[in-house]
Amino acid sequence: xxxxxxxxxxxxxxxxxxxxxxxxxxxxxxxxxxxxxxxxxxxxxxxxxxxxxxxxxxxxxxxxxxxxxxxxxxxxxxxxxxxxxxxxxxxxxxxxxxxxxxxxxxxxxxxxxxxxxxxxxxxxxxxxxxxxxxxxxxxxxxxxxxxxxxxxxxxxxxxxxxxxxxxxxxxxxxxxxxxxxxxxxxxxxxxxxxxxxxxxxxxxxxxxxxxxxxxxxxxxxxxxxxxxxxxxxxxxxxxxxxxxxxxxxxxxxxxxxxxxxxxxxxxxxxxxxxxxxxxxxxxxxxxxxxxxxxxxxxxxxxxxxxxxxxxxxxxxxxxxxxxxxxxxxxxxxxxxxxxxxxxxxxxxxxxxxxxxxxxxxxxxxxxxxxxxxxxxxxxxx
Amino acid sequence: xxxxxxxxxxxxxxxxxxxxxxxxxxxxxxxxxxxxxxxxxxxxxxxxxxxxxxxxxxxxxxxxxxxxxxxxxxxxxxxxxxxxxxxxxxxxxxxxxxxxxxxxxxxxxxxxxxxxxxxxxxxxxxxxxxxxxxxxxxxxxxxxxxxxxxxxxxxxxxxxxxxxxxxxxxxxxxxxxxxxxxxxxxxxxxxxxxxxxxxxxxxxxxxxxxxxxxxxxxxxxxxxxxxxxxxxxxxxxxxxxxxxxxxxxxxxxxxxxxxxxxxxxxxxxxxxxxxxxxxxxxxxxxxxxxxxx
Numbered sequence: 048x049x050x051x052x053x054x055x056x057x058x059x060x061x062x063x064x065x066x067x068x069x070x071x072x073x074x075x076x077x078x079x080x081x082x083x084x085x086x087x088x089x090x091x092x093x094x095x096x097x098x099x100x101x102x103x104x105x106x107x108x109x110x111x112x113x114x115x116x117x118x119x120x121x122x123x124x125x126x127x128x129x130x131x132x133x134x135x136x137x138x139x140x141x142x143x144x145x146x147x148x149x150x151x152x153x154x155x156x157x158x159x160x161x162x163x164x165x166x167x168x169x170x171x172x173x174x175x176x177x178x179x180x181x182x183x184x185x186x187x188x189x190x191x192x193x194x195x196x197x198x199x200x201x202x203x204x205x206x207x208x209x210x211x212x213x214x215x216x217x218x219x220x221x222x223x224x225x226x227x228x229x230x231x232x233x234x235x236x237x238x239x240x241x242x243x244x245x246x247x248x249x250x251x252x253x254x255x256x257x258x259x260x261x262x263x264x265x266x267x268x269x270x271x272x273x274x275x276x277x278x279x280x281x282x283x284x285x286x287x288x289x290x291x292x293x294x295x296x297x298x299x300x301x302x303x304x305x306x307x308x309x310x311x312x313x314x315x316x317x318x319x320x321x322x323x324x325x326x327x328x329x330x331x332x333x334x335x336x337x338x339x340x341x342x343x344x345x346x347x348x349x350x351x352x353x354x355x356x357x358x359x360x361x362x363x364x365x366x367x368x369x370x371x372x373x374x375x376x377x378x379x380x381x382x383x384x385x386x387x388x389x390x391x392x393x394x395x396x397x398x399x400x401x402x403x404x405x406x407x408x409x410x411x412x413x414x415x416x417x418x419x420x421x422x423x424x425x426x427x428x
Numbered sequence: 429x430x431x432x433x434x435x436x437x438x439x440x441x442x443x444x445x446x447x448x449x450x451x452x453x454x455x456x457x458x459x460x461x462x463x464x465x466x467x468x469x470x471x472x473x474x475x476x477x478x479x480x481x482x483x484x485x486x487x488x489x490x491x492x493x494x495x496x497x498x499x500x501x502x503x504x505x506x507x508x509x510x511x512x513x514x515x516x517x518x519x520x521x522x523x524x525x526x527x528x529x530x531x532x533x534x535x536x537x538x539x540x541x542x543x544x545x546x547x548x549x550x551x552x553x554x555x556x557x558x559x560x561x562x563x564x565x566x567x568x569x570x571x572x573x574x575x576x577x578x579x580x581x582x583x584x585x586x587x588x589x590x591x592x593x594x595x596x597x598x599x600x601x602x603x604x605x606x607x608x609x610x611x612x613x614x615x616x617x618x619x620x621x622x623x624x625x626x627x628x629x630x631x632x633x634x635x636x637x638x639x640x641x642x643x644x645x646x647x648x649x650x651x652x653x654x655x656x657x658x659x660x661x662x663x664x665x666x667x668x669x670x671x672x673x674x675x676x677x678x679x680x681x682x683x684x685x686x687x688x689x690x691x692x693x694x695x696x697x698x699x700x701x702x703x704x705x706x707x708x709x710x711x712x713x714x715x716x717x718x719x720x721x
Contacts, residue, residue, distance in 0.1 A: 129626055203624075
């Protein structure tokens with residue numbers, strides 16, 4: 048599977064310079080997005096970040112104030128929803144309560160001129176695909192939330208759209224069903240090979256299913272790429288904090304390189320020390336190593352290492368969640384795996400905190416808009 | 429403990445008892461007494477006695493009837509049906525507009541406006557229409573002044589005036605139930621229809637209309653029953669050619685004091701309405717009884 052739509056001649060969906068304002072607030076600002084055919088793409092962000100507005104513009108339910116939207120090369124910017132080769136799975140499912148399941152699934156086929164018998168045949172095929180064979184004669188109200196969602200999925204997929212839009216489709220499901228639905232959705236997407244544009248605020252969902260994801264904030268894309276790249280090397284502080292937990296420490300940069308406020312040197316693999324003020328370093332809590340100060344390795348304190356005091360410990364069984372305070376007052380979180388090998392730390396202990404230079408990242412000052420191209424090369428490093 | 433449980437379990441029955449008593453005292457007893465009065469014979473001076481006179485029904489509605497009650501009934505059903513149709517055609521767009529197109533803060537004032545007409549006495553409202561549409565009323569005066577109407581042209585005393593009056597008076601009873609049903613529809617349903625290639629027109633006939641069927645059904649019940657039995661509009665806006673069954677019931681009861689005739693007419697009206705509405709409910713295809721409520 049291609050990871051960048053730019054590799055292929057024609058993107059399944061392409062948004063260029065799309066903006067949408069609601070009275071005085073900007074919902075989406077100058078957004079560029081290309082989805083490759085057959086790609087599972089997740090738009091991830093907090094509520095109000097513009098992800099749903101973006102999806103609704105692709106579906107035709109909102110019109111952009113500026114910019115173009117193309118589907119498989121065809122400009123659909125101003126086409127109404129019923130003339131777009133796009134289908135949507137709504138958050139509330141929006142099944143037709145007056146129709147039975149079979150007629151719900153066949154609705155789109157019937158509207159595009161398929162005969163009743165043929166529509167029924169194909170609808171049954173897709174009900175099979177989502178594991179609801181034999182439910183055709185029931186009414187939507189007779190189905191559970193999870194089943195209704197499968198119907199909504201079948202109703203959209205049966206039309207073979209150029210792209211399937213999913214608007215937080217798991218929002219109303221409980222955690223257990225959600226987990227199994229994620230696996231199932233990924234399987235279905237592989238089977239039908241349709242491009243999925245999946246909007247969610249749940250990072251686990253996005254990371255586990257998406258081929259690529261974009262993190263949105265305040266109407267802009269903060270970072271975009273494969274999940275592991277965005278997680279391991281987030282482009283912005285917002286992305287780092289939104290996608291999982293992240294320790295962000297201030298940096299002082301001078302001619303000799305980057306330092307933490309206590310003077311310890313900081314090195315990041317493949318990256319030159321940043322010049323200028325306001326840069327920070329990000330380290331994921333699970334990437335930190337703790338060692339009681341007394342038995343620190345005889346080698347002098349190398350780069351990417353500092354001391355901190357344990358202030359809080361929560362034992363979670365598989366791991367221990369340790370909160371530490373650095374001498375300059377930053378709060379740091381570390382997840383320590385309980386392998387049984389390490390000596391447990393206690394509250395008040397002074398520990399040496401270290402991390403590998405491949406597992407930390409510089410974060411630019413302020414808010415920086417970063418596209419896919421810029422960061423792709425760094426991810427390879 | 430046991431007493432408490434008994435009490436709790438008896439509450440629904442106690443509540444049902446109240447409702448049942450209400451139905452028996454205010455519906456069942458009057459219904460039975462009405463039916464029995466229709467089988468009495470006598471006259472206002474001597475009083476009436478129950479003689480099981482089933483013949484009265486044939487007498488009133490048979491081919492040789494002295495007064496054409498069958499015609500009055502047929503006319504009432506026709507006028508009532510026409511008025512119901514008008515309220516649907518006019519009321520549905522109003523309800524649709526209120527439910528989907530009006531900004532939220534304007535909904536309550538506009539709905540109040542629909543209901544407001546009910547605050548004025550029904551008789552006064554109808555009288556006012558009689559004045560407005562009458563020979564010396566503003567409309568005809570203007571039409572004559574503009575030479576759009578001849579000196580003999582009149583609006584009152586016509587079927588149109590009566591049907592218009594019926595439709596006007598029942599209008600809120602059609603708008604409100606349709607509005608209530610439309611308002612409950614998830615707007616995403618319409619987006620889903622558009623998403624699945626339904627143009628706005630197709631989307632309306634495939635989703636909005638079927639989903640508002642229950643509201644239309646309630647509206648038809650309220651408007652049709654009310655209009656067919658109405659004695660006031662035909663009396664105030666109509667004339668000899670628009671005489672309806674409701675008027676006949678009222679006149680035979682209050683003026684001729686033929687209680688048996690009034691009761692028999694009313695029983696036939698009730699039967700006719702019952703049969704029509706039952707047939708309509710079956711014909712309208714209600715697989716689910718819940719669709720109606």
